[in-house]
Amino acid sequence: MSGHTAERWSGKEWAVRLVILTAGLVIAHLGVTLFLLSRLGADPFNVFVQGVFVKAGPLLPEGFLTHGRTHIALSLCIIAVLLIVDRSYIKAGTLICMTCGGPIIDFFTWLLTFLLPEDQPFPGRLVMLVLGCLILAYGMTIVITSKAGTGPNDLVAVVIADKTRRKFGIIRLIVDLAFALTGFALGGVLGLGTLVCSALVGPVAGIFMPLNEKHITALVQRLR
Numbered sequence: 001m002s003g004h005t006a007e008r009w010s011g012k013e014w015a016v017r018l019v020i021l022t023a024g025l026v027i028a029h030l031g032v033t034l035f036l037l038s039r040l041g042a043d044p045f046n047v048f049v050q051g052v053f054v055k056a057g058p059l060l061p062e063g064f065l066t067h068g069r070t071h072i073a074l075s076l077c078i079i080a081v082l083l084i085v086d087r088s089y090i091k092a093g094t095l096i097c098m099t100c101g102g103p104i105i106d107f108f109t110w111l112l113t114f115l116l117p118e119d120q121p122f123p124g125r126l127v128m129l130v131l132g133c134l135i136l137a138y139g140m141t142i143v144i145t146s147k148a149g150t151g152p153n154d155l156v157a158v159v160i161a162d163k164t165r166r167k168f169g170i171i172r173l174i175v176d177l178a179f180a181l182t183g184f185a186l187g188g189v190l191g192l193g194t195l196v197c198s199a200l201v202g203p204v205a206g207i208f209m210p211l212n213e214k215h216i217t218a219l220v221q222r223l224r
Contacts, residue, residue, distance in 0.1 A: 014092075016223050017148035020216055021093040022100075024142025029101055031136030033108035037116060038129035041191020044180035044198050045153040049074060051186025072098075078152040082159060089159055093149025101151065129193050130200070137204035138212075144168075145213040153179070157202075169206015176202055 009017070035043060042050065053070040075098055082089050120128070143150045144158060157172040164171070176198040184190040 010224070013220060013224055014148070016220055017146045018093060018096070020219070021096065021143050021146040021148040021150075024139045024144075024146060025097060025100060026104060026139070028136050028139025028143060029104040030108055031132045031134070031139055032101075033105050033112060034128045034132030035136065035193060035197065036105070036132075037109070037112060038120075038125040038132065038193060040125055040129050041193030041195070041197075042189065044176040044183070044194055046071070047183035047188040047190060047194050048179040048186075049183070050188030051183035054187030068102075075152040078156060082152075082155055085159060085163075089155055091149035093143070093146065094152065094155070095149070097143065097149065097151040097154075129196055133197050133200045134204055136197075137201045138208050140201070141205050141208040141212045142216070145209065145216045167206055168209050169203045171202070172205055173198065173202030 032043070041047075049067060049071045052074060053067055056070070079090055079094065116128070140150075140154060144154060150158065154172075157168060157175045160166070160175065161168040161171040180188075180190060180194050180198050
């Protein structure tokens with residue numbers, strides 16, 4: 001598996017891959033929205049964001065730092081590091097993932113609020129959490145195997161997996177746990193959802209990854 005490629009693509013192939021990436025992005029953020037609506041804890045990266053916000057917030061002028069600004073700042077730091085490590089990983093799709101994820105979640109939150117009762121009992125919320133993680137893993141692997149770019153936090157696992165030649169699913173599991181535990185140590189909230197997401201998304205993505213890579217490669221070749 002490779003999250004990037006040295007191939008030179010035509011404009012048509014770029015367009016096809018960006019459409020595939022966008023479809024994966026929508027699917028992945030449907031999963032993220034279900035995860036969030038379960039109200040069982042933040043995803044691992046956002047626990048890390050919480051922790052940094054808790055530690056850095058008091059050091060800056062009041063109101064200067066918000067959770068959203070912390071998320072953007074950390075994402076930009078990750079991109080800056082990856083530009084140094086290997087700039088070929090940063091592509092047009094990375095910008096799409098950074099700018100479109102929030103609005104997609106807002107839309108799905110608005111839509112699902114009408115469909116899902118707010119007073120869901122715990123078993124129902126747990127089902128939403130697990131289903132959200134599965135959908136997230138599937139959509140995320142579509143984004144990655146489009147090879148047109150991906151989100152900064154996902155790219156951390158992609159780059160490490162490529163550089164170490166280890167399976168993506170295992171690396172993603174380790175990266176998620178590292179984000180979650182570091183965030184918790186800094187003051188973030190480690191919920192049941194965080195633990196389930198850390199344990200589930202990486203291994204499930206590892207199953208979907210070769211399947212999506214095969215199907216997307218075949219689809220792109222047909223549409224060239």
